[in-house]
Amino acid sequence: MNSQEIVLKYRAEILNMVCSHGSSELLETILDFLLSQEELNWEDYRNILITGRALYPSARQLLDLVYSKGEDTCGIFLATLKQILPEAGFSFLQCCSDPKKKEASQGTCSQRLVAQRPAYVYKLQGCIDGALKALLEANYFTPADCNDVQLPIHTSTQQARRLLDHVRAKGEPAAEVILQYIQQKQESDSHVNQDNATLSKEFLKYQKKLRSSVSAHSCFLSSYGGTSHMSLEDVYTEGLLELPQDCNNASEPLSINDIFHAEGTMNEEADTVLVSGEAGIGKTTLLQRLHTLWAQGAALQNFLLLFPFNCRRLNSEQRELSVQELLFQHCCWPDREQEEIFSFILDHPHLILFTFDGLDELKHSFSDEDRLCCPNQCAPVHKLLFNLIQGSLMKGVLKLVTSRPQAVNPVLKRYLRKEILLKGFSPTGIDSFLRKNHSDPAVAAKVLHSLQANTALLGLCHSPVLCWILSQCYKELLGCEKNSIQTTTDIYLMILQHFLQRQTPLTISMKSGWLKEHLGTILHLGQLAFRGITTSMYIFLDPDLKICKICDKDICSGFLLQSKNISSTHIHRYEFPHVTMQCFFAALYIVLSTNADSSTIHKLFELQDLRDTGPNSVSLKVCLCTTDRSQPISERKATKIPNLQITAMFVSGLLSQRHQSLWLHCSPSAALQRKVREVVKCLSKGLQKHFRSIPPPVQEEKKSMHAMPDFVWLIKCIYEMQESRVAKDAMSKLEVDHLKLTYCNIGPIECTALAYVLQHLKNPIGLQLDNNSVGDVGVEQLLPCMHICRSLYLRNNNITDEGIRKLIAKGIQCDNFQKIALFNNKLTNACTQHFHHLLKNRQNFLSIRLGNNAITAEGAKQLAVGLKANQSLQYLGLWGNKIGDTGAEALASALEGSKTLVWLSLVDNNIGSTGACALAKILRGCPSLKEIWLTENCITKAGVACLVEALEGNTHVESVWLRKNHLTLEEEEEMRQQEKRLVF
Numbered sequence: 006m007n008s009q010e011i012v013l014k015y016r017a018e019i020l021n022m023v024c025s026h027g028s029s030e031l032l033e034t035i036l037d038f039l040l041s042q043e044e045l046n047w048e049d050y051r052n053i054l055i056t057g058r059a060l061y062p063s064a065r066q067l068l069d070l071v072y073s074k075g076e077d078t079c080g081i082f083l084a085t086l087k088q089i090l091p092e093a094g095f096s097f098l099q100c101c102s103d104p105k106k107k108e109a110s111q112g113t114c115s116q117r118l119v120a121q122r123p124a125y126v127y128k129l130q131g132c133i134d135g136a137l138k139a140l141l142e143a144n145y146f147t148p149a150d151c152n153d154v155q156l157p158i159h160t161s162t163q164q165a166r167r168l169l170d171h172v173r174a175k176g177e178p179a180a181e182v183i184l185q186y187i188q189q190k191q192e193s194d195s196h197v198n199q200d201n202a203t204l205s206k207e208f209l210k211y212q213k214k215l216r217s218s219v220s221a222h223s224c225f226l227s228s229y230g231g232t233s234h235m236s237l238e239d240v241y242t243e244g245l246l247e248l249p250q251d252c253n254n255a256s257e258p259l260s261i262n263d264i265f266h267a268e269g270t271m272n273e274e275a276d277t278v279l280v281s282g283e284a285g286i287g288k289t290t291l292l293q294r295l296h297t298l299w300a301q302g303a304a305l306q307n308f309l310l311l312f313p314f315n316c317r318r319l320n321s322e323q324r325e326l327s328v329q330e331l332l333f334q335h336c337c338w339p340d341r342e343q344e345e346i347f348s349f350i351l352d353h354p355h356l357i358l359f360t361f362d363g364l365d366e367l368k369h370s371f372s373d374e375d376r377l378c379c380p381n382q383c384a385p386v387h388k389l390l391f392n393l394i395q396g397s398l399m400k401g402v403l404k405l406v407t408s409r410p411q412a413v414n415p416v417l418k419r420y421l422r423k424e425i426l427l428k429g430f431s432p433t434g435i436d437s438f439l440r441k442n443h444s445d446p447a448v449a450a451k452v453l454h455s456l457q458a459n460t461a462l463l464g465l466c467h468s469p470v471l472c473w474i475l476s477q478c479y480k481e482l483l484g485c486e487k488n489s490i491q492t493t494t495d496i497y498l499m500i501l502q503h504f505l506q507r508q509t510p511l512t513i514s515m516k517s518g519w520l521k522e523h524l525g526t527i528l529h530l531g532q533l534a535f536r537g538i539t540t541s542m543y544i545f546l547d548p549d550l551k552i553c554k555i556c557d558k559d560i561c562s563g564f565l566l567q568s569k570n571i572s573s574t575h576i577h578r579y580e581f582p583h584v585t586m587q588c589f590f591a592a593l594y595i596v597l598s599t600n601a602d603s604s605t606i607h608k609l610f611e612l613q614d615l616r617d618t619g620p621n622s623v624s625l626k627v628c629l630c631t632t633d634r635s636q637p638i639s640e641r642k643a644t645k646i647p648n649l650q651i652t653a654m655f656v657s658g659l660l661s662q663r664h665q666s667l668w669l670h671c672s673p674s675a676a677l678q679r680k681v682r683e684v685v686k687c688l689s690k691g692l693q694k695h696f697r698s699i700p701p702p703v704q705e706e707k708k709s710m711h712a713m714p715d716f717v718w719l720i721k722c723i724y725e726m727q728e729s730r731v732a733k734d735a736m737s738k739l740e741v742d743h744l745k746l747t748y749c750n751i752g753p754i755e756c757t758a759l760a761y762v763l764q765h766l767k768n769p770i771g772l773q774l775d776n777n778s779v780g781d782v783g784v785e786q787l788l789p790c791m792h793i794c795r796s797l798y799l800r801n802n803n804i805t806d807e808g809i810r811k812l813i814a815k816g817i818q819c820d821n822f823q824k825i826a827l828f829n830n831k832l833t834n835a836c837t838q839h840f841h842h843l844l845k846n847r848q849n850f851l852s853i854r855l856g857n858n859a860i861t862a863e864g865a866k867q868l869a870v871g872l873k874a875n876q877s878l879q880y881l882g883l884w885g886n887k888i889g890d891t892g893a894e895a896l897a898s899a900l901e902g903s904k905t906l907v908w909l910s911l912v913d914n915n916i917g918s919t920g921a922c923a924l925a926k927i928l929r930g931c932p933s934l935k936e937i938w939l940t941e942n943c944i945t946k947a948g949v950a951c952l953v954e955a956l957e958g959n960t961h962v963e964s965v966w967l968r969k970n971h972l973t974l975e976e977e978e979e980m981r982q983q984e985k986r987l988v989f
């Protein structure tokens with residue numbers, strides 16, 4: 006292959022290679038080389054580097070140009086790439102020779118500056134100020150020229166290039182001045198080389214220091230109570246990572262290495278990657294894993310420096326800082342040569358990675374109102390952070406940010422290169438997590454067995470934090486009555502008892518007041534937690550502890566840990582082991598404290614009203630706490646709502662009838678009952694508000710409700726209460742035919758809650774759960790409400806044949822259940838035997854849609870047996886499977902005599918003309934059929950002719966869709982003339 010062909014063939018790879026770091030540095034270096042080789046002229050250069058234009062279009066233009074210039078230019082271009090990126094490792098670059106070098110002393114000064122441009126850019130980048138001064142003094146440059154060169158948005162190499170470009174425009178005398186200056190500088194600074202050597206040595210030292218600091222802070226999992234430190238390496242279990250549903254290949258699972266890959270890129274200009282996920286789903290742990298891998302040299306080695314930040318800790322930074330101070334003071338302090346190391350960072354943005362954990366915990370919501378672009382400018386930390394994320398500061402440095410989804414506002418989305426969703430453990434993940442946490446395989450097997458026997462608990466385990474608690478409390482778990490642990494509150498109560506009783510082991514049983522024994526500790530910690538949750542405070546100092554009367558004994562309970570801080574200071578800082586634990590303690594305080602009355606509960610549940618009135622008013626109204634810390638209320642933000650919601654959920658759970666015996670000895674019964682009544686009232690009011698907002702049905706359509714964000718939260722609270730009376734009462738007022746919860750982040754935990762409340766509906770509904778993370782475990786959780794589902798839509802939900810087995814086994818018994826849609830799941834032929842049973846046993850089933858799964862002819866044959874025995878099915882969709890001609894033949898024979906089939910889709914199934922001819926039977930023998938979809942099926946004219954013939958004398962079929970088959974335009978026209986109902 007010659008060079009020109011290589012440039013064409015590997016265009017995508019080259020483009021990615023040049024642009025993947027997000028900074029224009031590489032592109033500009035290539036242009037330097039090509040200019041110096043006279044392969045590009047100045048006009049070409051200016052046409053490519055248009056100010057303000059995005060990187061990819063510029064790189065594409067360069068490739069077009071190089072290709073159009075022919076074989077020689079392509080050869081030099083490839084050789085340049087090889088020289089600049091020796092580590093890129095692309096095989097197509099291996100055969101390229103090194104680019105020829107021009108003689109330095111040839112030609113005029115201007116010509117020499119061009120011929121040796123790459124070298125002069127390198128030489129000038131460290132002495133821009135001196136060079137500008139020389140040019141100013143010689144009157145060749147004006148102050149405006151100097152300002153233009155020194156714009157802070159330029160890196161120092163870019164400044165060097167801009168300087169050379171200005172010199173060129175000024176002519177030969179200016180070129181002479183600059184060459185002279187460079188020569189003098191080299192001579193007078195004879196120690197420069199030595200300094201450079203020192204810099205690289207210092208740089209390596211710094212890198213080593215940073216690596217070991219990152220490693221020390223990430224190699225252990227911050228586990229409960231400071232009692233044990235678990236090595237991350239030992240317990241890390243891969244969580245489910247996915248791209249959002251609107252991306253190609255969204256449902257394909259990603260690995261940790263795919264986080265920075267191009268797949269899923271939404272905005273090529275941005276350099277912030279977001280990992281979002283619910284509380285306790287594993288975001289911090291994922292980052293920790295990436296940090297350790299980098300520190301061990303096992304991954305992300307294209308980044309020379311990795312700076313990890315934790316937004317929770319950044320909250321406590323009160324000073325205004327520059328980026329340099331932020332990096333060095335919050336991550337790792339360089340012992341020497343700070344300036345040089347920072348200049349290296351500025352000049353090589355593509356070699357640097359920043360990670361920001363927990364953007365949702367930052368006290369300020371993301372905004373792009375204040376722009377900073379100078380890395381030396383001091384600003385409050387949140388402003389620095391927002392500008393780094395936007396790329397107005399340190400463009401080109403890749404940033405990896407984690408956040409709960411509620412804090413990802415539309416402004417932030419604009420600056421995201423890509424978003425990745427973290428969805429917790431899969432069923433195999435739960436299995437492997439438990440095995441890693443229990444060295445005795447017999448114990449691991451017992452724990453797993455007890456989880457599998459309690460489906461609600463298994464559903465909860467998809468959240469790693471709950472899985473972790475259960476594995477900590479495995480003895481209690483194994484010892485408890487079957488199904489006695491059902492809710493998240495149950496799990497947190499278990500860990501509370503587990504660790505409090507660690508101090509006074511098992512002398513007091515759960516029923517005889519273990520809680521009373523530790524009431525003081527619980528109230529002290531609860532007050533601290535409550536104050537924190539209501540003011541977005543997750544790190545506490547000694548004075549905070551003092552206010553809440555927290556003593557050493559309370560700290561020894563293990564629920565308050567000394568906070569790890571990557572930059573060492575001598576101030577003691579404390580935090581709860583996990584923010585959900587803080588919410589739990591805040592809820593305990595609300596339930597048990599006499600200071601917190603039912604109006605506190607009212608305010609807590611009022612959140613949804615507050616959200617509706619905008620973020621600032623939220624902060625004002627949600628000031629549940631009377632005492633407050635320094636930050637003005639108006640600056641606190643709505644993103645604390647998720648933690649208040651979790652707290653409200655725990656309050657509901659703790660006030661459940663099932664747990665009231667626990668509180669009897671700790672709080673006056675009348676006060677408790679008042680709080681229970683308040684919670685029930687708030688839940689009912691909250692749901693009524695939703696129901697009232699349902700618009701009346703459009704004429705001829707069913708009345709449908711699209712759940713608003715708080716609906717799922719409210720039903721989770723009802724589930725935590727475990728009182729069917731409350732669920733029944735709430736649902737008695739819901740009058741809709743169709744409940745839509747698409748894109749609502751519904752996983753197994755939410756399915757459990759949904760089923761718990763929906764089973765009390767009076768009339769059957771259509772339940773639409775498309776584009777969530779239901780999975781097989783979630784499907785199992787939905788079974789209790791199957792009898793009330795007329796139709797179930799589960800498109801794009803990671804469901805396998807096993808989930809379908811359970812779903813259909815239950816569905817067969819539910820007379821109301823008539824329609825199912827499972828487009829885009831993980832179904833194979835193994836599921837079709839269950840549909841076969843369904844069709845055989847339910848003579849009122851109306852619709853089965855199984856598009857975009859992996860069903861082949863074998864599966865179609867199984868389905869056909871069921872279809873033959875069925876007299877009710879109206880809609881059958883198998884779009885995007887692989888049933889082929891034999892599958893189509895089997896279906897055709899089965900449906901030939903159907904009196905009910907109205908709609909059939911076999912789009913994209915490779916049925917060919919043989920399949921089409923077989924399907925002609927249905928057109929003849931199925932009087933109810935109106936539409937048949939055969940788009941994209943490799944059908945030729947012969948196949949279409951069979952269909953045309955079958956349509957003769959048939960008046961009931963309205964359309965036969967045949968787009969994208971193997972017919973020429975003339976053939977399509979000819980066929981259309983014969984039969985108007987064919988759609989091409």
Ligand SMILES: Nc1ncnc2c1ncn2[C@@H]1O[C@H](COP(=O)(O)OP(=O)(O)OP(=O)(O)O)[C@@H](O)[C@H]1O
Pocket residue numbers: 226227228240241242243244282283284285286287288289290291363408409438469470471473583584585
């Ligand atoms: N991949 C994992 N492997 C093993 N354990 C995990 C994993 N992910 C999470 N955990 C466990 O769950 C706990 C909570 O996870 P983590 O703090 O990472 O969640 P998070 O998504 O950052 O939560 P939040 O949004 O509340 O900060 C961890 O302390 C750890 O014990």
